[in-house]
Amino acid sequence: MSDKDIRPADFDFADAEIEDVDLETADIIVDGQRLTVERADVIAADVLAKARGHAETLVPGGKSLTGDGKHSPIVQTRVPESTRDKLKVIADRRGVGVSKVLRIAIDELIEREGA
Numbered sequence: 001m002s003d004k005d006i007r008p009a010d011f012d013f014a015d016a017e018i019e020d021v022d023l024e025t026a027d028i029i030v031d032g033q034r035l036t037v038e039r040a041d042v043i044a045a046d047v048l049a050k051a052r053g054h055a056e057t058l059v060p061g062g063k064s065l066t067g068d069g070k071h072s073p074i075v076q077t078r079v080p081e082s083t084r085d086k087l088k089v090i091a092d093r094r095g096v097g098v099s100k101v102l103r104i105a106i107d108e109l110i111e112r113e114g115a
Helices: 038-058 081-094 098-113
Strands: none
Touching: 081 098
């Protein structure tokens, strides 16, 4: 099996056709070797182990913004729908989430006000 890092986000599965195959009779080649039932089981177990290992390292709510592993404080506010829509446009244009845009705006306000 290949050691290269595979990122599912790099693949487009929209047109994929899924079908069952009999690995005892089908000649499927993966990484230069014939795919057998036993090899498929090993590959599946490896993928599941990696997925479970990744899930165990996730911190609910995202990474700590303070850098010390603690949960970051939450600041919430209500805004008109039109303001939320404008924030979403800015976030989409920058390729980030609305929360990131708000953190940038708050940081800029704090810097400007000298707090």
